[in-house]
Amino acid sequence: MFEGVIGQELAKGYLARAVTSGRLAHAYLFHGPAGVGKRTLARMFLKAVACVNRMDGACGLCPPCRMFAAGTYPDLCVLSGANRPIGIDQVRQMQRGLRYRPYGTRHLCLIEDAEEMTVEAANTLLKTLEEPEGPALFILTGSRPDRLPPTVVSRCLKIPFRPLTRDEIIAGLENMGFKGDILPVAAALSRGSLGRAAEAAAGREDERRGKAVSLAGALVSGLGTAELCARARELGERTELLALTEWLLLWYRDLLWWRETQNTGLLVYADHLDEVRRQAGRVTTPVLVQAINVIEDVRKKLLANANVRLAAEVLCLRLAELVQGGRA
């Protein structure tokens, strides 16, 4: 029912049984560390509750499911304390909505980062939790439930979310498209949070992206063979070099794209536009196509277990020769 949510078997099992049996609590509190799937699971749970064909989760086809996917389901009200505290006005507005008859069987109220509610807002919400004016299901999510008034917490069925395991983090990062040696590093830095792991992985990618820009700059700067070979030795081991060449490919694709269209809209390196423009102006389109072929060839060799140092040297020397000799 909750495919795609990493870990949290306890919470998933509990919520799945609640949906299939139709025995729903009036209010839930999903609590646990940030970045472990509380919000994702909350939305999937609410969608499954709204679905008219619910058997094993939301069908994805019925009108409520379609509206949910489009973000237009009329019974869903979301308050979020992620960026600023949830104030009393927001809670009152939600309460006014509860007076109307729902489109489906009940109003669905999701309050994310609920501990970021002001005291007045929490007290106002408490009244609704005690005596709802109409059929409604509440989910509060939060990583610091101790900061919520105990009276609010006691009205909710508490569903604990635990920190994710290393394997779960790695699986989650792979789902997000990260791969290679970055995975264990990011998992080690994650402290059980997929969000934090993804940030760490993205930071490492930023570093590689910067390295690719710097290398491309060095290649057009007129370095001699010895200097280029020294540069090649700094490019790291096989997995690092493979990751770097992906960014380098994108760099030369950007140069090609700029030469052909002068359109910045699809540039991966739009933040380095001056350098893209400068380097693209120095070479011809066939040279850039050749440069891309050189990189792809080196990647193939690296994947086929070729000597890493040799591959790095070939990469630097061949590319430098092309981009320095290939004036338009």
Ligand SMILES: [Zn+2]
């Ligand atoms: Zn459905």
